[in-house]
Amino acid sequence: MYKVLYNNKISSNSFEMAIEAPLVIEKAIPGQFVIVMSHEDSERIPLTIYDYDKEKGILYLIYQVVGGSTLELSYVKNELFSVAGPLGNPNEICANINEFKNKRIVYVAGGVGVAPVYPQVKYLKEHGIEVDVIYGARNIDLLLIRDKIEKVAKNMYYVTDDGSFGEKGFVTTVLEKRINDYDICVAIGPVIMMKSVCELTKKYNLQTIVSMNPLMVDGSGMCGACRCEVDGKPKFACIHGPEFDGHKVNFDLALKRMNIYHKEEMDKLFEMEKRLHKEEY
Amino acid sequence: MSDSKVKGRVQEPNVRVNNFNEVELGFNDEEAHLEASRCLNCPKPRCMEGCPVKIQIPKFIKAIKDNDLKLAYEIITESSSLPAVCGRVCPQEKQCEKMCVKGLKGDAISIGSLERYVADVAMKNDYASTAKKESNGKKVAIVGAGPAGLTCAGDLAKNGFSVTIYEVLHKAGGVLTYGIPEFRLPKSIVQKEVESLKKLGVEILTDVPVGNAITIPELQDKYDAVFIGSGAGLPKFMGIDGEDANGVFSANEILTRINLMGAYKSLSKTPIKKAKRAYIIGGGNVAMDAVRCLKRLGIETHLMYRRSEEELPARKMEVEHAKEEGIIFDLLTNPVRILTDDNNNVIGMEVVNMILGEAGEDGRRSVSEDESSKHVVDCDMVVMALGTSPNHEALKNSNIVLTERGLISVENSKTSLDNVYAGGDAVTGAATVILAMEAGKKAANEIINALL
Numbered sequence: 266m267y268k269v270l271y272n273n274k275i276s277s278n279s280f281e282m283a284i285e286a287p288l289v290i291e292k293a294i295p296g297q298f299v300i301v302m303s304h305e306d307s308e309r310i311p312l313t314i315y316d317y318d319k320e321k322g323i324l325y326l327i328y329q330v331v332g333g334s335t336l337e338l339s340y341v342k343n344e345l346f347s348v349a350g351p352l353g354n355p356n357e358i359c360a361n362i363n364e365f366k367n368k369r370i371v372y373v374a375g376g377v378g379v380a381p382v383y384p385q386v387k388y389l390k391e392h393g394i395e396v397d398v399i400y401g402a403r404n405i406d407l408l409l410i411r412d413k414i415e416k417v418a419k420n421m422y423y424v425t426d427d428g429s430f431g432e433k434g435f436v437t438t439v440l441e442k443r444i445n446d447y448d449i450c451v452a453i454g455p456v457i458m459m460k461s462v463c464e465l466t467k468k469y470n471l472q473t474i475v476s477m478n479p480l481m482v483d484g485s486g487m488c489g490a491c492r493c494e495v496d497g498k499p500k501f502a503c504i505h506g507p508e509f510d511g512h513k514v515n516f517d518l519a520l521k522r523m524n525i526y527h528k529e530e531m532d533k534l535f536e537m538e539k540r541l542h543k544e545e546y
Numbered sequence: 547m548s549d550s551k552v553k554g555r556v557q558e559p560n561v562r563v564n565n566f567n568e569v570e571l572g573f574n575d576e577e578a579h580l581e582a583s584r585c586l587n588c589p590k591p592r593c594m595e596g597c598p599v600k601i602q603i604p605k606f607i608k609a610i611k612d613n614d615l616k617l618a619y620e621i622i623t624e625s626s627s628l629p630a631v632c633g634r635v636c637p638q639e640k641q642c643e644k645m646c647v648k649g650l651k652g653d654a655i656s657i658g659s660l661e662r663y664v665a666d667v668a669m670k671n672d673y674a675s676t677a678k679k680e681s682n683g684k685k686v687a688i689v690g691a692g693p694a695g696l697t698c699a700g701d702l703a704k705n706g707f708s709v710t711i712y713e714v715l716h717k718a719g720g721v722l723t724y725g726i727p728e729f730r731l732p733k734s735i736v737q738k739e740v741e742s743l744k745k746l747g748v749e750i751l752t753d754v755p756v757g758n759a760i761t762i763p764e765l766q767d768k769y770d771a772v773f774i775g776s777g778a779g780l781p782k783f784m785g786i787d788g789e790d791a792n793g794v795f796s797a798n799e800i801l802t803r804i805n806l807m808g809a810y811k812s813l814s815k816t817p818i819k820k821a822k823r824a825y826i827i828g829g830g831n832v833a834m835d836a837v838r839c840l841k842r843l844g845i846e847t848h849l850m851y852r853r854s855e856e857e858l859p860a861r862k863m864e865v866e867h868a869k870e871e872g873i874i875f876d877l878l879t880n881p882v883r884i885l886t887d888d889n890n891n892v893i894g895m896e897v898v899n900m901i902l903g904e905a906g907e908d909g910r911r912s913v914s915e916d917e918s919s920k921h922v923v924d925c926d927m928v929v930m931a932l933g934t935s936p937n938h939e940a941l942k943n944s945n946i947v948l949t950e951r952g953l954i955s956v957e958n959s960k961t962s963l964d965n966v967y968a969g970g971d972a973v974t975g976a977a978t979v980i981l982a983m984e985a986g987k988k989a990a991n992e993i994i995n996a997l998l
Binding site: 288289291292297302305306307308309333334337346347348349350351352482483485486487488489490492494499501504518521522524525526528529530533536537 | 714715716724751752753754755758759760777779780781783789790792793795796798799802803806807808813814815816817818819820889890937939
């Protein structure tokens with residue numbers, strides 16, 4: 266059991282959670298992820314590390330309620346059954362700071378993808394590399410942690426589909442205008458967004474790193490549920506990733522593979538809503 | 547005295563395909579006594595030669611005959627840390643029972659069933675021995691809470707070591723927990739065995755990915771010795787077209803969802819695919835476990851293996867049980883490619899008949915494709931049970947020496963690193979529970995000799 270300090274709603278469908286997990290974050294480097302379980306019988310949910318306080322041993326996560334298991338997580342108070350990590354590999358830039366000191370870097374975040382982007386931008390700033398951030402969402406309500414990301418980004422560009430905040434359009438609209446200013450791009454967000462960014466950056470030959478978030482079970486390289494196709498070869502996102510060279514990822518396949526349990530997930534969400542509703546009242 | 551063995555009771559096939567309860571019900575007192583009475587108590591017991599952990603088999607069987615089950619349990623646990631597990635999942639027909647003199651002319655003694663009987667009685671009556679030697683002040687770290695790690699931990703704790711196990715999953719047991727299904731090895735039994743280790747003072751830290759959260763060199767600094775029992779690794783796939791379709795899984799994924807996450811229960815929060823017809827590719831115990839699990843979910847299940855029944859690597863008994871349960875065996879057949887619809891869902895599989903050739907140097911018969919026999923079968927799920935390739939996650943940031951196959955290189959359980967030992971599937975590649983236990987036991991002995 267892990268002590269939960271808070272689990273607060275930060276937008277219509279997103280939550281921020283603080284957990285005491287000193288061993289999990291002691292060695293963590295941005296880009297890595299954890300797997301959490303609400304209760305002993307819950308599903309294992311992979312979440313990229315959003316923030317941490319190494320001195321106090323606190324791990325911070327941001328997650329979006331998308332199905333039954335994340336809905337259940339949003340009801341967790343006081344104690345979390347399990348949090349395993351850090352899992353996967355650190356972000357390549359964060360892990361090899363010196364090689365990237367003189368590079369011009371842009372981060373592209375989509376929706377809740379700002380959660381994994383934030384710790385990388387913060388870490389790079391702490392290590393003397395300032396980067397630009399382009400952050401897009403459907404509307405203003407879905408733009409999260411603006412005050413935090415603004416503090417660590419060199420230049421901050423917002424974009425919303427409906428123009429309710431920042432520029433109107435997509436992250437690619439903003440990126441294309443400035444694309445010649447950068448040597449490397451890191452794009453994290455919905456698969457469809459990462460796909461669009463990579464189509465654009467490929468055209469301009471801009472190296473792009475993406476973070477894949479496929480279905481997972483154990484997260485330690487045992488089950489192969491998270492396989493992605495990278496450079497024509499199957500890779501396990503949990504131990505070979507989660508970050509890959511975006512120009513080599515087969516996004517169309519990744520999009521299709523996200524639907525493996527679509528029907529089962531919808532049934533469960535319905536079931537969980539009924540169950541949690543009962544508990545509450 | 548009868549020459550045929552006492553048949554243990556089992557759940558009837560037509561009943562058990564609808565539940566996940568244990569298939570074999572085990573001996574009752576009378577049956578156990580009767581079976582024990584068949585043992586000749588040989589002065590030179592061949593059965594013991596067949597036992598990897600050298601249980602004093604005739605001695606414990608005699609204790610059953612004498613109605614001293616506490617003694618029988620003590621005799622078994624002198625050599626085995628997990629008797630309730632071994633009694634159920636050891637391939638006895640290839641080990642102790644194969645060597646039994648009685649088997650020459652009739653039925654061998656059912657040593658496995660007797661071991662299980664003793665362990666179950668012991669659990670029910672709480673015989674678990676918590677006797678341990680005084681602390682010797684030495685600390686050992688164990689990587690992985692599977693059969694190798696648990697055995698090593700038990701032997702060390704009994705000898706006064708302070709033992710800490712690091713496990714990446716949320717539950718201890720390794721393959722006993724995530725792999726072997728409830729109907730062969732109830733999870734309550736595994737957890738009781740784990741509890742009895744805790745009673746010996748073994749500390750188990752779950753949720754810790756060694757290699758990331760703490761590295762092997764750091765464990766070397768913190769502990770007097772380290773044992774790595776990190777398991778078999780990544781599931782293999784065939785590399786054929788369509789293998790990344792929705793509906794193609796590794797057997798490990800199917801088993802983990804069902805056994806570790808309880809996906810077979812109606813209120814489970816972890817889903818499992820509701821397929822109509824599934825093909826499980828492979829012929830080992832993992833393939834048998836996966837196919838029998840899926841059968842219990844109401845799926846029409848086929849086991850596809852490229853050689854013939856004679857070469858099936860799975861235990862005979864598992865094959866028999868699978869057949870009784872109505873699993874369809876498509877032998878001498880192999881997948882060529884998997885067919886999908888526009889949404890990447892599996893809709894069928896092209897397969898080819900195989901021809902058996904001569905035995906090669908490794909003793910296995912070669913196989914070749916009968917090109918003219920290619921045909922398509924309808925299915926919406928394909929499960930690959932083809933073995934594993936090494937996973938080096940736990941070894942990150944250590945320069946441990948590996949073999950050509952990528953396994954941890956050891957000599958008398960010792961790795962290339964100071965005070966670091968290893969055993970089980972991480973050293974041998976995917977093998978059996980009992981061989982992993984044997985390796986854990988050997989390593990514990992080496993550690994005891996080195997440190998005391």
